[in-house]
Structures are given as C-alpha cells and as structure tokens.
Amino acid sequence: xxxxxxxxxxxxxxxxxxxxxxxxxxxxxxxxxxxxxxxxxxxxxxxxxxxxxxxxxxxxxxxxxxxxxxxxxxxxxxxxxxxxxxxxxxxxxxxxxxxxxxxxxxxxxxxxxxxxxxxxxxxxxxxxxxxxxxxxxxxxxxxxxxxxxxxxxxxxxxxxxxxxxxxxxxxxxxxxxxxxxxxxxxxxxxxxxxxxxxxxxxxxxxxxxxxxxxxxxxxxxxxxxxxxxxxxxxxxxxxxxxxxxxxxxxxxxxxxxxxxxxxxxxxxxxxxxxxxxxxxxxxxxxxxxxxxxxxxxxx
Amino acid sequence: xxxxxxxxxxxxxxxxxxxxxxxxxxxxxxxxxxxxxxxxxxxxxxxxxxxxxxxxxxxxxxxxxxxxxxxxxxxxxxxxxxxxxxxxxxxxxxxxxxxxxxxxxxxxxxxxxxxxxxxxxxxxxxxxxxxxxxxxxxxxxxxxxxxxxxxxxxxxxxxxxxxxxxxxxxxxxxxxxxxxxxxxxxxxxxxxxxxxxxxxxxxxxxxxxxxxxxxxxxxxxxxxxxxxxxxxxxxxxxxxxxxxxxxxxxxxxxxxxxxxxxxxxxxxxxxxxxxxxxxxxxxxxxxxxxxxxxxxxxxxxxxxxxxxxxxxxxxxxxxxxxxxxxxxxxxxxxxxxxxxxxxxxxxxxxxxxxxxxxxxxxxxxxxxxxxxxxxxxxxxx
Numbered sequence: 001x002x003x004x005x006x007x008x009x010x011x012x013x014x015x016x017x018x019x020x021x022x023x024x025x026x027x028x029x030x031x032x033x034x035x036x037x038x039x040x041x042x043x044x045x046x047x048x049x050x051x052x053x054x055x056x057x058x059x060x061x062x063x064x065x066x067x068x069x070x071x072x073x074x075x076x077x078x079x080x081x082x083x084x085x086x087x088x089x090x091x092x093x094x095x096x097x098x099x100x101x102x103x104x105x106x107x108x109x110x111x112x113x114x115x116x117x118x119x120x121x122x123x124x125x126x127x128x129x130x131x132x133x134x135x136x137x138x139x140x141x142x143x144x145x146x147x148x149x150x151x152x153x154x155x156x157x158x159x160x161x162x163x164x165x166x167x168x169x170x171x172x173x174x175x176x177x178x179x180x181x182x183x184x185x186x187x188x189x190x191x192x193x194x195x196x197x198x199x200x201x202x203x204x205x206x207x208x209x210x211x212x213x214x215x216x217x218x219x220x221x222x223x224x225x226x227x228x229x230x231x232x233x234x235x236x237x238x239x240x241x242x243x244x245x246x247x248x249x250x251x252x253x254x255x256x257x258x259x260x261x262x263x264x265x266x267x268x269x270x271x272x273x274x275x276x277x278x279x280x281x282x283x284x285x286x287x288x289x290x291x292x293x294x295x296x297x298x299x
Numbered sequence: 300x301x302x303x304x305x306x307x308x309x310x311x312x313x314x315x316x317x318x319x320x321x322x323x324x325x326x327x328x329x330x331x332x333x334x335x336x337x338x339x340x341x342x343x344x345x346x347x348x349x350x351x352x353x354x355x356x357x358x359x360x361x362x363x364x365x366x367x368x369x370x371x372x373x374x375x376x377x378x379x380x381x382x383x384x385x386x387x388x389x390x391x392x393x394x395x396x397x398x399x400x401x402x403x404x405x406x407x408x409x410x411x412x413x414x415x416x417x418x419x420x421x422x423x424x425x426x427x428x429x430x431x432x433x434x435x436x437x438x439x440x441x442x443x444x445x446x447x448x449x450x451x452x453x454x455x456x457x458x459x460x461x462x463x464x465x466x467x468x469x470x471x472x473x474x475x476x477x478x479x480x481x482x483x484x485x486x487x488x489x490x491x492x493x494x495x496x497x498x499x500x501x502x503x504x505x506x507x508x509x510x511x512x513x514x515x516x517x518x519x520x521x522x523x524x525x526x527x528x529x530x531x532x533x534x535x536x537x538x539x540x541x542x543x544x545x546x547x548x549x550x551x552x553x554x555x556x557x558x559x560x561x562x563x564x565x566x567x568x569x570x571x572x573x574x575x576x577x578x579x580x581x582x583x584x585x586x587x588x589x590x591x592x593x594x595x596x597x598x599x600x601x602x603x604x605x606x607x608x609x610x611x612x613x614x615x616x617x618x619x620x621x622x623x624x625x626x627x628x629x630x631x632x633x634x635x636x637x638x639x640x641x642x643x644x645x646x647x648x649x650x651x652x653x654x655x656x657x658x659x660x661x662x663x664x665x666x667x668x669x670x671x672x673x674x675x676x677x678x679x680x
Contacts, residue, residue: 029344032413033391035396080361083368083371086368089399
C-alpha cells in the first residue's frame with residue numbers, strides 16, 4: 001500500500017517537473033541586462049584617429065599620406081567610413097580625435113559641445129558605370145529614373161539607378177539641384193523600386209560592378225581613389241571644381257571637422273597642415289575645394 | 300423510502316471529476332496554444348537576432364573599433380530588408396555597454412519574448428544581440444481561446460453532470476413510485492385478506508349461530524330473549540359485512556373506478572344523508588390498479604371526513620384526466636376550519652398520493668367549506 005501511495009504522490013511531482021520543463025522550454029531567452037556604464041574611449045595616444053563621413057574619407061587618407069610623407073607627428077590613422085553621424089558621436093565619445101562631417105550638425109549634435117571647423121567642400125556628381133552610353137542627363141530624365149518611368153538609356157542599355165540611404169548628405173545636395181527629386185526618392189524607398197547602398201564604399205563597388213548603373217557619388221572619391229566611373233553632366237553642366245566655384249554646378253557639400261576641445265591640442269599640427277597652401281593643392285588634386293582660411297580660434 | 304440516495308452519492312463522486320475534466324479542458328488547449336505560440340515567437344526572435352548578428356559581424360570585421368557608431372545605417376538597412384519589424388532590438392558590445400541604434404521611439408508593448416544571439420567576430424566575442432517580439436498577440440489569442448474553451452468546458456461539465464443527475468433523479472422518482480405502488484398493493488392485499496378472514500371466519504361463525512338460534516326458536520317457541528339475541532346477531536352480521544366491504548370493495552375490481560365511485564357515492568349518500576354531487580369523467584377507462592385503488596380510498600376517506608368533521612349538507616366529487624395526471628377534487632359546504640388541520644384523515648390521503656408520486660392541496664373557502672385537490676400520475680414517472 002505504501003508503495004502505491006508513493007506512486008500516487010510521484011505522479012503530480014512528475015507532472016510538475018514536466019510542466020516546468022515545458023514552460024522553461026518556451027519562455028524565451030532572458031531579457032537584456034541593463035547597460036554597463038559607458039566608458040570614455042581613449043584610442044592609442046601616439047596617433048591621431050580620424051573618421052566619419054565617407055565623402056571626406058578619401059581626402060583624409062590623401063592628407064594623412066601627405067602628412068606622413070612630410071614626417072608629421074603624431075601619425076594620422078583614418079578609419080573606415082562610419083558616416084557623419086557616427087563620426088560626430090565617436091568624436092564626442094573620444095573614440096576619434098577628429099570626426100569628419102559632410103553636412104551641418106543637427107541641434108542634438110551641436111549640444112554635444114564639440115568644436116566645429118570648416119574643412120572645404122565636396123562635389124556631388126552623378127557617377128555611372130563606364131558602359132552607360134550617355135554623357136549627361138536632364139533633371140526630368142533623372143526624375144523619370146527615380147520614378148521608374150525610365151528604365152533604359154536611348155540605346156536600349158538597361159538603366160540601373162542606385163540610391164543612397166535616407167541619411168546620406170549627398171541626397172540633400174541633389175535635392176537643391178533638382179526640384180521634386182526628394183519626393184520621387186521617398187516614393188522609391190517606400191516601393192523598394194531601386195537598390196539602396198549604405199556606405200560610399202558599397203556604392204563605389206556597386207557602380208563599378210553593375211552595367212548601366214548610376215547614382216549620386218562624391219567627385220573627390222572618384223578622383224582620389226581613381227575609380228573607373230563615368231561622370232555625367234546634369235542639364236548640360238559638367239561637374240567640376242570651377243563650376244562649383246562659379247555656381248553653375250549646385251551639388252556640393254560643406255565639409256567639417258569636429259573634435260572635443262580637449263583633443264584639439266593633439267590635432268593642432270595636423271590642422272595647421274590642413275589649412276596650408278600645400279594641403280589646398282592636395283584638395284584640388286583630389287577633387288575637393290579647400291577651405292578658404294582657418295577660422296578664428298583654430299589651433 | 301429509498302435507503303440509498305443515488306443523487307447524493309453521484310454528486311459526491313462525480314462533481315470533483317466533472318470539475319477536474321472541465322478544468323483540464325479549459326486549461327489544456329489555451330495552455331498548449333500559448334506554449335506553442337510562445338516557442339514559435341521565441342524561435343522567430345532568435346532567428347532575427349541571428350540575422351542581425353550576422354550583419355553585425357560584417358560591420359565589426361570592417362570597422363573593428365568604430366562599428367558601434369555605424370549602427371543607425373545597419374538598422375536602417377536591416378529594416379529595409381525586412382529583418383527588423385520587431386518592437387525591440389538591443390545590442391550590447393563585449394563590455395556589456397548598450398550600443399545606440401537610432402531606431403526611433405520605442406513602441407509601447409505589454410510583454411516581450413526575447414531571442415538572443417552572440418556575435419563572434421575577428422576570433423573573439425564581440426557583441427550580443429537581443430530581439431524582443433511582441434507578446435500581445437499571443438496573450439490576445441490565448442484569451443480568445445480560453446474564452447471559447449471556457450464555454451466548451453462549462454457545456455461539457457453540464458452534460459457530464461446534469462444529464463446523469465437528471466436520469467438519476469428520474470430513476471429515483473420512478474423507484475419511489477414503484478415502492479409506493481408496492482406498499483399500496485401490499486396494503487390492499489392485507490385488507491382483502493382481513494376482509495376474507497372476517498367473511499370466512501367470524502362471518503361464517505355468526506351465520507351458524509344465527510341458524511342455530513332459529514332452530515332453537517322452532518324447538519322451544521318464540522320468546523323475547525331469543526328475539527333480542529337474533530336481532531343482535533343480525534346487526535353483528537350486517538356490521539361485519541359492511542366492514543369487509545369497506546376493507547375490500549368488490550365493486551372496484553369488478554366495475555372499475557368510475558362505476559365503483561358512482562356506487563360508493565350513492566351508497567354513502569343513502570347511509571349518511573349527505574348529498575354527493577358527482578362530476579366523474581365517464582371515459583376515464585381502466586387505470587393502473589394502484590391508482591384506481593388510491594383514488595377510491597381517497598374519496599372514501601374524504602367523504603368520511605366531511606361527515607365526521609364538517610357538518611356539511613352537500614359535497615361535490617369531480618374526477619377527470621389531464622394528460623398523464625388524474626385530477627380529483629372533493630368540495631363540501633360545511634364548516635371550514637380556520638386553518639387546515641392535520642389528523643382529520645388528511646395524513647392518510649397525503650401518504651397515498653405521495654406514494655404514487657402525486658400531490659395534494661387543501662384550500663379553505665371561507666363560508667363555503669373545504670376543497671381537497673389531488674393529482675395522481677397515471678403513467679409511470
């Protein structure tokens with residue numbers, strides 16, 4: 001009898017264990033714990049770490065090479081593009097000594113207390129795969145491409161429009177030059193009409209690898225990296241530094257450097273070089289417009 | 300009457316079982332659905348976390364130091380590729396610091412089911428990804444299912460419990476009636492046996508005594524004492540016959556209820572001077588013997604009561620059949636008591652009706668006497 005009684009008692013116990021196992025097997029993973037306190041980034045102090053906007057990264061690399069060639073100290077290390085927003089946040093955290101920006105800072109970014117310095121201008125162009133059989137496009141053709149109404153070039157070659165992500169500052173430059181393009185682009189995003197690239201490096205690779213591809217791209221990257229891409233005219237105007245300076249080519253961006261005030265002394269020598277005549281020549285040779293003069297208060 | 304209360308026995312044993320069965324039905328399906336769906340959501344969240352982790356690994360390998368600052372582009376890309384679409388995405392770096400994602404304001408949710416994926420890049424643990432799936436549809440679905448199964452459980456419980464209870468109740472009533480019929484039958488058998496004994500025993504002895512007295516009178520000649528003795532014997536014989544008749548009225552078996560009642564009412568009126576008005580449905584036909592006997596006895600008892608206690612001049616006897624019920628009503632114009640009193644033949648009437656599953660009611664009609672109404676089931680209950 002006692003054995004039977006024990007068996008009877010074991011059944012609910014076994015059921016409870018089974019039920020608990022089933023419940024545990026379906027409960028899901030534990031939720032994320034609270035974040036550990038963020039630490040101040042302190043990269044290698046023997047080098048000057050620079051990074052941010054992909055539009056300015058090729059220029060920064062050329063400047064760093066020139067700085068190294070003339071024996072400048074500390075050495076400049078240019079990080080892979082993380083976008084203007086990422087560059088600003090990394091500079092604020094101290095992960096970068098100098099952040100690269102290709103758009104004005106947002107009010108939230110301005111509240112981070114960073115020092116903002118002008119760093120020249122960048123020219124935004126319509127870049128295309130070498131197979132594209134046209135020298136230029138009209139604003140209407142560009143709108144038609146965005147809207148999916150134009151799918152081929154006049155000779156029948158398929159036209160493959162490549163878009164940058166919403167946050168890309170080159171889009172703002174295009175918006176100023178072509179009325180209505182912003183709305184057409186937003187529709188294209190919503191309807192997933194065209195492929196979207198999220199970094200300049202990915203855009204460069206896609207433009208180079210896709211027959212009939214075209215999209216907005218920085219002129220400086222094409223020149224600096226010697227990318228085999230065709231540069232298209234827009235409404236009969238060829239993009240060039242001269243046309244930007246004369247105002248005929250409207251697609252350009254203000255380039256900026258941002259830094260925590262406590263990091264500026266480390267960057268002082270490099271910044272003096274950046275505002276030098278030697279650097280200005282390098283700017284132009286790389287497809288960028290140099291800053292007019294160092295701002296007051298610059299190191 | 301019934302030594303074993305089946306209803307109580309069944310209730311005591313079945314109610315816990317029925318409640319347990321209904322409870323299992325109520326809980327099992329919603330719980331199974333909840334667990335299966337929860338597991339599905341978990342696996343989906345985990346799969347998304349793995350997807351995000353794979354994309355994150357590429358970012359980390361490309362930007363080993365600064366990947367955490369490029370997350371807005373990654374999340375935008377994942378959203379465009381349909382890999383997000385979840386209410387919560389949390390990424391911690393290897394030091395457990397939350398990575399800012401810029402995914403917009405968090406949608407308020409009532410519950411989350413988390414899926415986690417570890418990200419290993421460049422040969423080391425680099426980050427952990429959590430994806431939180433919204434548990435609200437799960438709870439909603441569970442609640443709907445629980446509501447449906449609650450209705451089913453209650454219905455099943457009612458069927459499992461109420462139907463047998465009803466059947467047992469019917470069976471109990473039937474048993475009660477059968478036992479009542481049996482008791483009445485035995486009672487009538489006893490009465491018949493006593494009547495037979497009276498007739499065959501005491502009746503025969505009295506008759507023999509009367510004959511011997513006649514012979515004695517012939518031999519010795521008439522005399523006053525002999526005449527007194529003969530009168531006493533005649534009265535005893537008549538009384539004995541009346542008693543035997545009352546104990547086992549032969550008319551009921553021979554004539555049926557309707558004609559037996561007619562005859563009894565006439566005889567009673569003649570014997571007592573009470574005017575008995577009758578409204579007896581002539582088309583009643585033959586009824587079960589126990590019902591006929593009970594009805595006959597109740598009329599006998601009621602009329603006797605009227606003569607004994609009411610001081611009435613007239614009485615009315617009505618008998619009719621209403622579907623499966625025999626309706627008997629006896630009304631007099633005598634003195635009605637201020638309240639129905641027991642002990643005036645009523646308990647016997649009530650007991651007879653109850654034994655057959657019938658009912659009685661007594662109504663005082665101020666200034667108009669009493670009305671006794673009896674309902675007896677004709678068909679078995």
